Amino acid sequence: MASTRARIAVDAMGGDFAPNQIIAGAIRASAELDVDVLLVGDSQQIESYLQHHHHPSNVEIVHADGVVTMDEEPLTAIRRKPNASINVAMDLVKDKRADAVVSAGHSGAAMASALLRLGRLKGIDRPAIGAVFPTILAGKSVIVLDVGANVDSRPKYLEQFALMGTIYSKYVMAVEDPKVGLLNIGEESSKGNDLALRTYQLLEANEKIPFIGNAEGRDVLSGRFDVIVCDGFVGNVLLKFAEAVGEVMLQIIKEELPQGIRGQLGTALLKPNLKRLKQRIDHAEHGGALLFGVGGVCIISHGSSQAPSIFNAIRQAKDAIDNQVLERIQAYNEEHQQETQTNTETVNQ
Amino acid sequence: MASTRARIAVDAMGGDFAPNQIIAGAIRASAELDVDVLLVGDSQQIESYLQHHHHPSNVEIVHADGVVTMDEEPLTAIRRKPNASINVAMDLVKDKRADAVVSAGHSGAAMASALLRLGRLKGIDRPAIGAVFPTILAGKSVIVLDVGANVDSRPKYLEQFALMGTIYSKYVMAVEDPKVGLLNIGEESSKGNDLALRTYQLLEANEKIPFIGNAEGRDVLSGRFDVIVCDGFVGNVLLKFAEAVGEVMLQIIKEELPQGIRGQLGTALLKPNLKRLKQRIDHAEHGGALLFGVGGVCIISHGSSQAPSIFNAIRQAKDAIDNQVLERIQAYNEEHQQETQTNTETVNQ
Numbered sequence: 001m002a003s004t005r006a007r008i009a010v011d012a013m014g015g016d017f018a019p020n021q022i023i024a025g026a027i028r029a030s031a032e033l034d035v036d037v038l039l040v041g042d043s044q045q046i047e048s049y050l051q052h053h054h055h056p057s058n059v060e061i062v063h064a065d066g067v068v069t070m071d072e073e074p075l076t077a078i079r080r081k082p083n084a085s086i087n088v089a090m091d092l093v094k095d096k097r098a099d100a101v102v103s104a105g106h107s108g109a110a111m112a113s114a115l116l117r118l119g120r121l122k123g124i125d126r127p128a129i130g131a132v133f134p135t136i137l138a139g140k141s142v143i144v145l146d147v148g149a150n151v152d153s154r155p156k157y158l159e160q161f162a163l164m165g166t167i168y169s170k171y172v173m174a175v176e177d178p179k180v181g182l183l184n185i186g187e188e189s190s191k192g193n194d195l196a197l198r199t200y201q202l203l204e205a206n207e208k209i210p211f212i213g214n215a216e217g218r219d220v221l222s223g224r225f226d227v228i229v230c231d232g233f234v235g236n237v238l239l240k241f242a243e244a245v246g247e248v249m250l251q252i253i254k255e256e257l258p259q260g261i262r263g264q265l266g267t268a269l270l271k272p273n274l275k276r277l278k279q280r281i282d283h284a285e286h287g288g289a290l291l292f293g294v295g296g297v298c299i300i301s302h303g304s305s306q307a308p309s310i311f312n313a314i315r316q317a318k319d320a321i322d323n324q325v326l327e328r329i330q331a332y333n334e335e336h337q338q339e340t341q342t343n344t345e346t347v348n349q
Numbered sequence: 350m351a352s353t354r355a356r357i358a359v360d361a362m363g364g365d366f367a368p369n370q371i372i373a374g375a376i377r378a379s380a381e382l383d384v385d386v387l388l389v390g391d392s393q394q395i396e397s398y399l400q401h402h403h404h405p406s407n408v409e410i411v412h413a414d415g416v417v418t419m420d421e422e423p424l425t426a427i428r429r430k431p432n433a434s435i436n437v438a439m440d441l442v443k444d445k446r447a448d449a450v451v452s453a454g455h456s457g458a459a460m461a462s463a464l465l466r467l468g469r470l471k472g473i474d475r476p477a478i479g480a481v482f483p484t485i486l487a488g489k490s491v492i493v494l495d496v497g498a499n500v501d502s503r504p505k506y507l508e509q510f511a512l513m514g515t516i517y518s519k520y521v522m523a524v525e526d527p528k529v530g531l532l533n534i535g536e537e538s539s540k541g542n543d544l545a546l547r548t549y550q551l552l553e554a555n556e557k558i559p560f561i562g563n564a565e566g567r568d569v570l571s572g573r574f575d576v577i578v579c580d581g582f583v584g585n586v587l588l589k590f591a592e593a594v595g596e597v598m599l600q601i602i603k604e605e606l607p608q609g610i611r612g613q614l615g616t617a618l619l620k621p622n623l624k625r626l627k628q629r630i631d632h633a634e635h636g637g638a639l640l641f642g643v644g645g646v647c648i649i650s651h652g653s654s655q656a657p658s659i660f661n662a663i664r665q666a667k668d669a670i671d672n673q674v675l676e677r678i679q680a681y682n683e684e685h686q687q688e689t690q691t692n693t694e695t696v697n698q
Contacts, residue, residue: 136597138604148534151542185497185585193500193582217589221597233542234583236534238590240566245591248485248570249598249630255487256626257619266618269611277605281598 005036005058006321008314009098012041013067013085014105016304022104023049025310030056032311035318038062038098040089064088067105070303074108078116086110090117093296100297100317102288104305110298111149111291118295121326123333126150127293128161129232129300130168131239134280137223143168144183144220144228147289148236155198158182158229162209164292164329165227171323175226181215183230183238189214195231203229208336239289243302246281253277288313290320292329297321354385354407355670357663358447361390362416362434363454365653371453372398374659379405381660384667387411387447389438413437416454419652423457427465435459439466442645449646449666451637453654459647460498460640467644470675472682475499476642477510478581478649479517480588483629486572492517493532493569493577494641497585504547507531507578511558513641513678514576520672524575530564532579532587538563544580552578557681588638592651595630602626637662639669642678646670 010026012019019041027050030037036058039046043063050059064085068077078087086105090113092098103110111127120127130145145161146153162180169178182199184192189200191214203211215228220238230238253274258267267274288301288309297320299313320326359375361368368390376399379386385407388395392412399408413434417426427436435454439462441447452459460476469476479494494510495502511529518527531548533541538549540563552560564577569587579587602623607616616623637650637658646669648662669675 136600151534151545183586185500185582193580196500196582217586217591218593220590221593230586231542233534233545234586237532237566237579237583237587241569241587241590242566242594244567244570245594251485252626252629253602256622256629259622259625262618263622266615266622269615269618270606273605273608273612273615276608277601280601280605 005034006100006318007036007038007098008317009038009040009062009089009092009101010310010314011085011089011101011103011105011110012039012046013064014103014110015301016104017306018067018104019045020049021306022310024053025305025307026314027054027056027059028307028311029314030059033315033318035314036060037314038089038092040064040092041067041085062088062092068109070106072106072109074106074112077106078109078112086113087117090114090296094118099321100299102299102301102310102313102317104288104301104303104310104313107148107300107303110300114291114294114296114298121293121295121329121333123337124160124164124293124329126153126157126160127291128157128164129289130165130292131235131289132173133220133242135221135223138280140223141173142220142223142225142228143173144230144235144238145292146230146232146235147239148232149291150232152233153195153231155195155202158195158199158231159202159206159209161229161292162203162206162211162227163332165229166209167328167332168290168292168320168325169226171328172319172325173226178210178226179212179224180210180227180229181212181219181225183220183228183234184214184216187214187216199229208332249281250278288316290316295326297326354383355449355667356385356387356447357666358387358389358411358438358441358450359659359663360434360438360450360452360454360459361388361395362413363452363459364650365453366655367416367453368394369398370655371659373402374654374656375663376403376405376408377656377660378663379408382664382667384663385409386663387438387441389413389441390416390434411437411441417458419455421455421458423455423461426455427458427461435462436466439463439645443467448670449648451648451650451659451662451666453637453650453652453659453662456497456649456652459649463640463643463645463647470642470644470678470682472686473509473513473642473678475502475506475509476640477506477513478638479514479641480584480638482569482591484570484572487629489572490522491569491572491574491577492522493579493584493587495579495581495584496588496638497581498640499581501582502544502580504544504551507544507548507580508551508555508558509642510578511552511555511560511576512681514578515558516677516681517639517641517669517674518575520677521668521674522575527559527575528573529558529560529576529578530562530568530574531560532569532577532583533563533565536563536565548578557685598630599627637665639665644675646675
């Protein structure tokens, strides 16, 4: 466990419901979780909200000018607006005033800002966004990465994603013996596209990765795997489909159940059970995605995040900090590089 | 409309519940749809089933020896077992004794058999499997192709898929003005992997394709698109995820709703509404996937198909035949090739 309280920089200006819902989620986290919160954004707007509600002593305001909007090209905007909320939040981590950033703003901008300001971890070629999916087994989740940081990935990127996912699964999700899968179109090792075929061989050969084979689309939810790696193109399509499917299911339930008099009565009786059902299905009830491979803990929340999602994202950030995900990835990479060097030396002798 | 009744060859031996559930679905179709059915498989087993039930006059038995099993390598098996049920069914179409094949067996084997026996349509480089997904708009579906016939597709394959999907949407799904999308990770034309970027340009330039832009994962269910094209790798992952998600949702509903006394009472009252809900969610209630681009109508049903799925697949086959999908794709390709030639001549002058 970390010796000090985790300090989370929250981008108060990013997201469809910024700043109010973001601040509300952050305040709840400051009260219920053992964290300090730095609210980054327009100080006037933030102060005005806090005056009308409550300003906890462990919530600090850090002023920022402007925000990267959804229609901006991320890299250009990040460079042109050095004082935008996402940049100021990343700088807090860079300057060691915060341990993590949570943002529901432009995810491309968050990634670009993290890369420029925090850099990549040693031994990691590309960052990856990891998203936690629920499975059919109650209480069991799976982390899928990459869900959109990269397209046209190379096998060695996916190998690095597998490693980072394994560490996250083991130390943050507390899976004693994580099982890693490669997203593919069949179970056999001979199945797949060129990327999958080549990645399979790397994963199988790497003793540090508990690879158990290919995962098909259905296996994302089956609970057979704790970590599933894929290129960011297919991962992003899958994530956005999964988010939408939850909404569609809830709407179909809302349309069909209350039909007729018996339907209305039955639905009324089921109110608490339907609420629990919604919690299991709705992506808004789950936290954000984690940006792996950069020099800081970054949680990228959904643009439509409201207070509960921001609260969950802050908890995720705290979990990653307390369980030293970054340090463990770095330690592995150093060890791994030494081994590779030793192997090379052996070969050269 | 076709001048004669559609004749459907049904692979009675393929699928987890073959032959009984397959035969049951075929018999129902022979009674309720205006079709002739050819049941292809072990004649003793089929006859024995029909004797215990009922042998309609429009159901013919065609004997076949053996079946391609799920663990066989498709191309090898198709070649080594010329009299397997899927091959005999394809031969019926080749010999013009049937207009379509329906199979719930090994989908790779069905594709290999179709390619070897029926060949590709002129102007089509690769076949594609198209699957119909429900959308959030009641009564509106979208056809997604390719969901697994190819991996590492080229832009021109996806262009051909878009064309075939448009024809299917217009003439079989009766969408007057179909809207075509390219599955991608963002709406902007600058988003995506190399394949998506290059395909976007082709689709935009092709006047015969009513392309309206990129479709994200969430758009598969939104009802904004009638046809969505993608490489078979991402399409297959999406399809298998979507099938599983339906099952997972139904299980979560089954687990959560009846909890407690009020829950049991409410669930009992909702029985008919829950049944309707299941019909909208469950993939087994929908039909099969269509193999586009080969010289015959082929419906590939899910391996777990039971009688209702087979019935739906036969209806799909009949719809494709009655609406002359093959003929229309061929006509387009001939027209398109003439145009290309004319353009080339103009350029050469």
